[in-house]
Amino acid sequence: MAEKAAGGGVQSVERVFELLELITDAGGEVTLSELSASTDLPLPTIHRLLRTLVMKGYARQLPNRRYALGPRLIRLGEGANKQLGALARPQLKMLVDRLGETSNMAVLDSDMVVYIAQVPSSHSMRMFTEVGRRAHTHDTGVGKAILAQLDNETVRNIVTRAGMPTPTEKSIGSVEQLLEELENIRERGYSIDEQEQELGVRCFAMAVPDAPTPTAISVSGPISRVDESFADKAVPLLRSAAQAISDDLNLAS
Known part of the structure; x- marks a missing residue:
């Protein structure tokens, strides 16, 4: 029994x-x-x-x-990520329709983020992040949005194990600088990748509340289009999309 x-x-x-x-x-x-x-x-x-x-x-x-x-967990994880990406796709599409820039969704996978869904913009010049790509947490918008949901000790452990490479001169290169940035993110409610992953590209990202695994969504594009006025439109839409995805996840659970 x-x-x-x-x-x-x-x-x-x-x-x-x-x-x-x-x-x-x-x-x-x-x-x-x-x-x-x-x-x-x-x-x-x-x-x-x-x-x-x-x-x-x-x-x-x-x-x-x-x-x-x-290794058998990989198959289960990939299947779950596909389902999560499919559930979020309508909200990602809404972001692209309203903002005109590429939207992404990523989850924390061990000590890295992995992009699990994307709706590209119609512009020829856009950020070339692909579904399935793994990236560090400290120099990406989605990564920092996710880290801001975690306690500082967990953040230290993650970046110590993964390392903190600096792809551009604007990338964060120390744990203390990262922790200071995460405090700013917690206060304002969203993160910014300020050309830290790729020069000329800016990204706004927000964590999905109450997700079963640390998750974030983002919109990104060239700094010529993704400027302060873009942020004024993007942040409320990101917040709405993140909450809608959270609601859908709770309904599905």
């Missing part, structure tokens, strides 16, 4: 997902002792569940005895 959890779920299933989330929060790789210190589960239970996850391909044991996320 299946073991029941207090909330009506199956306890062993809840424990499996707890372990997967702990491995994810640790950057995708963790020791057995680190898992044990992060959960109230008995060590034999952790070991048994990990053994099952490894057998099924949802976790793997590395030569150094650490545990990492397994």
Whole structure:
């Protein structure tokens, strides 16, 4: 008979997902002792569940005895991202129709952001971000919008593991500078990629509230078109779109 959890779920299933989330929060790789210190589960239970996850391909044991996320999770993640992108597409299209610039959606994937949906603008000159592209968090509009939703310790861990390359002279290159920028983002409610990823390109981005995984949407284009007057129009529309996507996600859950 299946073991029941207090909330009506199956306890062993809840424990499996707890372990997967702990491995994810640790950057995708963790020791057995680190898992044990992060959960109230008995060590034999952790070991048994990990053994099952490894057998099924949802976790793997590395030569150094650490545990990492397994390759079968990639297929599940890709499928979920496609569904999330499809759900958001009407709102992304609304942004392009109203603003005339390319709109994107990205999620936090380990220590990077991955773009999962895009509606391109009709302009020949536009930002060439592609669906499936992975990017750093500290120098992208969507990345900074996502980081602003996290606590500073988590931000430090993410950028320490991923590194902080500076693609342009305008890119943020230190953790302290990034934390200061994130505080500004929290106060105003949206982020700006001020030619930090690509010279000549400006991006406005906003986090999707209450998303199941850290998520953000953005509009971007050349600085000649994406200026202060553009921001006055874009920010309210981004806020409306982010909330609509959040509402749709809650309805779908």
